[in-house]
Amino acid sequence: MKKAVIITIGNEILSGRTLNTNFTYIARKLTYLGYDVLRGIIVKDDIEEIGNAFKSAIESSDLVVSSGGLGPTYDDMTLLSFSKAFNLKLTLNNDALEMIKEKFDNMTPEREKMAMIPENSIPIRNDAGTAPGVLVNINNKDIIILPGVPREVESIFENVQERIKVPGYVYYDKSLRLDGVLESIAAPLIKEYAKNNPDLYIKSHPYGIEFSKPGIELEVSGRGDSSIYEKVDKVLRELSEKLMVKG
Amino acid sequence: MKKAVIITIGNEILSGRTLNTNFTYIARKLTYLGYDVLRGIIVKDDIEEIGNAFKSAIESSDLVVSSGGLGPTYDDMTLLSFSKAFNLKLTLNNDALEMIKEKFDNMTPEREKMAMIPENSIPIRNDAGTAPGVLVNINNKDIIILPGVPREVESIFENVQERIKVPGYVYYDKSLRLDGVLESIAAPLIKEYAKNNPDLYIKSHPYGIEFSKPGIELEVSGRGDSSIYEKVDKVLRELSEKLMVKG
Known part of the structure; x- marks a missing residue:
């Protein structure tokens, strides 16, 4: 890179x-x-x-x-x-x-x-x-x-x-909107996942109206070889499932 | 300022x-x-x-x-x-x-x-x-x-x-779209006006399709006391009239 x-x-x-x-x-x-x-x-x-x-x-x-x-x-x-x-x-x-x-x-x-x-x-x-x-x-x-x-x-x-162009290099990011999730509730779990996946970048972007109608957009991205697609998808899926349960 | x-x-x-x-x-x-x-x-x-x-x-x-x-x-x-x-x-x-x-x-x-x-x-x-x-x-x-x-x-x-807020200060900008004017044709006149009005900023932004359907947006701006409104308006008016004639 x-x-x-x-x-x-x-x-x-x-x-x-x-x-x-x-x-x-x-x-x-x-x-x-x-x-x-x-x-x-x-x-x-x-x-x-x-x-x-x-x-x-x-x-x-x-x-x-x-x-x-x-x-x-x-x-x-x-x-x-x-x-x-x-x-x-x-x-x-x-x-x-x-x-x-x-x-x-x-x-x-x-x-x-x-x-x-x-x-x-x-x-x-x-x-x-x-x-x-x-x-x-x-x-x-x-x-x-x-x-x-x-x-x-x-x-x-x-x-x-x-x-x-830098040869042999892949960048991938994917995001998902999670209705009803407050950023301050999601923060500890995102931090844990970020710590366990140092090659990925995990970020939440609040949207909607924070209290009456909250939501976050969860974004996971990574760079490197083509194994990054699967890693990003897996972390995004796991994290969003856990956060939707926590609400 | x-x-x-x-x-x-x-x-x-x-x-x-x-x-x-x-x-x-x-x-x-x-x-x-x-x-x-x-x-x-x-x-x-x-x-x-x-x-x-x-x-x-x-x-x-x-x-x-x-x-x-x-x-x-x-x-x-x-x-x-x-x-x-x-x-x-x-x-x-x-x-x-x-x-x-x-x-x-x-x-x-x-x-x-x-x-x-x-x-x-x-x-x-x-x-x-x-x-x-x-x-x-x-x-x-x-x-x-x-x-x-x-x-x-x-x-x-x-x-x-x-x-x-900085007290007693005015900023003003105004722009006008001139259909049919090519930027490279407008350049010498804009330069002359910029030279004669060092307290104003005069800029052209091309829009449209440069050759088949050209046009520039002419922007004049200035800062200072309230006399700036009249100055900006005057220069924009004069310059656009001259450029529309030149085509």
Whole structure:
């Protein structure tokens, strides 16, 4: 299992104007591709903030994925910030330029800007918009830089995911809703099961109205080889049966 | 204007299982209460990760708000992590205990756990669940610790927001959808307006299908005294009129 950090860039996320669906999409994908997503960082459209986020993310992980700040406007500064942080030059990439030219009859400085990517990086095709994604490798760590529009994030991610998949790795989670169970009643038994199954992660999420109509969603997850499916199912079944009796 | 950092705690966010709606709710509230939300940090249910997140957040801000990890189960470890990070004792708080006792006929160790809060902190009433929120002040900085269930986050936040409001401060944003406008066409004019209005933030968000049916959402926002309303409206109006002509 490898470690990943996700960076989301954009003032509209930090002002609460936009829900950070990109983070959730990327986190889910990375989890299933074999990564333990260690941390998320959300930063402003600011050169120093973005650069520092990349530096701190790369320190603790094997893979960094960012979204936001990759378009043609003045505040799309992710590639500039990233290049400054790691002393890379931004150079006009011919493959990227071709990808952008396919979409327009004529080029402008704003359109060309999207083909200026860090030296030694690879542009990734964007089938839902203009700005290509960027894949870079620094000190044996992969960095994937994506735009902010969710549809484009998904398109580019689909085009790059095979390159970052961790082989021979399985992630599995399953959950079950238990009506009428209070979280504070379930807690001791969940703790016991968690202790006896250190390779699984067991969590309860309360739902409903806590006292008049309580309920918890019980979630069990695990990573490793394919034996994990059976382990997760068994623990979820046992635990839910016991909790439904306890009520 | 004061600065804030938001921490979200929970493996279910990092695995992409749960959308981080708490972050967006808190970010929106803090923005309107007079805070510049500098950064967001998403961390696991892990004592060291949570402690480090609080330490780094407090360094760069006047207010830190966290959500997640405040319930009765074994992996609800936010208060423990916070206390360890700042060398505070967790003590049984009588007001918190009363709030919890109101909800149950009998107490258990798991229920009492929720009344163990850092010394010198204030419990904040949770009208939608059990675990009270916690307000602490360290070196003249406020820290608000909330649970992870969105309904409870909102309930507690409503009960604490008057205490953290920045007086005499206005935030305003407004947006408009411009059908048929391509972002790369709009970019130069937006840049010019941004340069001439350094107190405003002007951003475009592409929507629709970029080439067959393009469009941008134009967003203008500002902070300060009440003159900001007129400024934002004026710039949004002018800019959108010019862009619609350009197409």
